Amino acid sequence: MTRREVARAVAATLGTASLTATALGATPASATGNRDGSADRKPGAKYGPQVRHTGEGPTGYEVTFRYHAPTARRVQLKGEWYFERPSALAERLTGPDHLAETQGLLPRQWQAGDVPASHPNSTSPLWPVVDMAKGRDGVWTYTTPLPGGVYTYGFFVDAQADDTTTSGQLPDPGNPAWNVTDGVLRGRAVDRSQIYVPADPDFPAADLSWQGPAKGARGKLTYATYNSPGHVTPVDENHLVVYTPPGYDPKRVKPYPTLYLSHGGGENEMGWSTQGDLARIMDNLINQGEIQPTVVVMPNATGYASSARDQEHRTDLVERVFPWVEEHYHVSTSASDRAYTGLSAGGMRTAYLLLDNTEQFGYYGIMSAGLPPDTVLTDARTAAMRKVSVFVGCGWQDPINPGFALNGSSLHRGPFRAVRDLTAAGFHVQSDFVDGGHNWHVWRILLKDFLTRVAFLPPTTASAAWGA
Template identity: 50%
Template sequence: MIHQNQPRSLRTPASLHRRRGSAYLAAVSLLGAGALLTAVPAQATTPAKSGTGSSKQSQQHDSRGKQSPKPQQGSNPQRFSPVVKHTGTGPTGYTVTFRYDDPTATRVQIKGEWSFSDAAHTTTTTSQGVQPEQWTRGDFPIAYPNAVAANWPVRDLKQGKDGVWSLTLPLPSGVFTYGFFVNCASDTGSGCTERADPANPPWNVIDGVSVGTAEPDSEVYVPSDPRFGTADFSWEAPAPAGKQGRLADVSYPSPQSTAPVGTHPLAVYTPPGYNPKRSAAYPTLYLSHGAGGNEVDWSTQGAAGAILDNLIATGRVQPMVVVMTNFNGIPGGAAGYADDLLDNVVPYVQSHYNVSDKVADRAFAGLSAGGARANTLLFDHTAEFGYYSVMSNAGGTPASLTDAQVTALKGVLGLQVGSGIQDPIRANTTNEQAALTAAGIGFQDDSVNGGHEWYVWRTLLHDFVAQRAFKTTTTRATVATDRKGKETVTASVTAATSGAAPTGTVQFTVDGVTYGSPVRLSHGSAAAELKGLQGGSHTVVASYSGDALHRGSQTTVTG
């Protein structure tokens, strides 16, 4: 599937004189112009609530997953948080004003994931570097120059009379990661330390102190104005209060960990209404970051909490626990990570959370270097997870597959392999897809316009959980003849993953011809009497339609 999507940014030229004319500056009047939104940190996940990567949270958790005290009364950390405004004018219909309060600073810059290009002018090594003011329909976020590095624009903020620094940018819909440089001499931020927005900090920052790994950036979500052709990314917006899960940064015992010694961090998402005593244990999704990342990447830049919140709220996925790992400080590369995950992480999660211990109730996904780790698990520990997603992988595909590997891979319940179409390491993905195809192993090809960036990975995560993970079903059918000669075909549909029972319908075909109308499932079964058939054997196909939580399946029986 091809998507139009978007993530981070780079440098801003002094003048905007590239491929666009001045037409985009024309103001288009819209109803609702001027509406203001206080930016909800993209990924309003808090150790108490999950929504966006950064967040204005009312509650936090400590390193053991417990809630920490609320900030002291009288403080107003949100005073200078980003302001999202619906302007109703071009180029996107929305602007975001970023602010930084430091009257003593001599220079404040912002780096954000908002350079753009379009598919016609982008390759795995080139991109246009379109600035927000130049954005037009069809543009998607991609680094400039296009590379695996975060080549996003760095722009200067202007100081006002009140001492507050600010910059207003038009942005299309989606989550955007950004960070500040203060008193940096370099125009690109080179040699300077990026810092998160103190008015919009990551979810695991409490009173300026990081719980778990520190993330030096923040996120903001921008809605879509369809009149300007911006894609609708509301599925990664902060969910409404009451429909947000919770995030916690916790530590688990790991004899393999060298930093810190003996223990290692995890970020864990529990869904809205999580019940540690629920009779039906929850499925678990394990996520790995890429090189240079950490356990809070997926819950900040990746907007994982918000994505899950929205999919759960709309009934498209069942509630699940998401475990975000950190492979830094785990020796042995991908093989060492796999050992630590299987020997330490999974047992810890299964003993501390109400999650299922069934393979069919476990999924794994990783990006870039985490994609290479996903491949190690997929090819060498296949039976440990029911579902896999390999995103923008940085390697790990075997030169050839053994017969045993092929047999094991054909037993995987769901597999997604994808990347940005313009990803500089795209060849790793296409080569893996070719190897799987040659071996007769089915998978979902999720190819998205974009590079090696969170804009792509957020989409792949959304697609994996919305379309593939924990959704596999099996349909079986039998044809029986009673003592009076009446023939009946009965189909039964079962879900591979624990949870809600499949609903929907079964359509029967006989000898390639549709037979009757679809039959609705009742207690997992659907039956139809076979009438008017001539003697001899007949080929009957039972096709299950699927529903919001389950994929369709079919079977063939002769009777």
């Protein structure tokens, strides 16, 4: 059956479904995770996504995506729902010279143990693009089953889209990002939306409820601009997003620890607070007592003049971002109360900071990246790095994992090699490899693990938490 035929067949089932809306944001009105799929409707979200508990296979839940475009000739939907079945891979893990190819399973093929992974394996977001069906009311619809978790999606209107591009992608106007209120944008726009789907215990899936709506108090996301002389785009200024935890008290005796969280290539300061589900993850971990209340700073690491080893960004971070954050928020000025982690290109920024600015943070988390190819562990570097905690994590099926050459050049040695080289140099590296590729499903898990097992824990405690 073609994609268009599937969309038409699904559309024919609408009208009998009892549907309710869910959305993803800092303080969202969204699904509570009840078995019946009940949720509060986001104000103004007339055409947003709807989640329905079916109690039927393969996942127990289905989502209907809707887009109102009466005059459009074609509307397409792109979503993060190719899946891999790790247990069925001929080679479950990547190795130094090969990559295990994922199966590209569709949601209706999902089974317990399957995880989201782009297809084919790539550092690009290779996800299904499907045609939606137009109703008489001008609303285009597409329904699909989905297992529990967070999914990013976007629309293409009258465009020729395929699995390899996001050019022209549009967010869901019925499910906007957290920085859109009553149609007014504060800060930078994003071109995609997110949705959370509860898990049905009758169709076992990994427990990702810690990515869902907070069970308790919620923190706050704030978009900010600071002076950054020499920054190119925008000129002499830059942006960041700040998360403050539930019950944030600017007058409490003990200042808050700070997590600096870096985005990947092609993204910006909005990445972690939207696709990364940062606010909900932090709210849940704090409310459940798994981590201490923490301020999170998500800077924009792009738009600088070209520099070796990302020097311009590192200088801006230390000389301008640190003082700005410390002036506006009640955070500790001690390096032992600062942590830095990032994904992909942000993982490489973490590696540069670990090697060249070791004294600025007490904890470094490298996600889906490795060490620069020219790394030399000098005596001075080695002495400094023995005073900090280092975390390295990646998806087992990520092509970056073993350190493949990309576009004809080797960007780094890969997470495998980073763990090997640092361990050989005598460092205790806390490694974390999970099934998945170069995608947000993996990075959300790595963030939780970094926060609960490494960041702001004494080195001996962090080691014990990992069973070392």
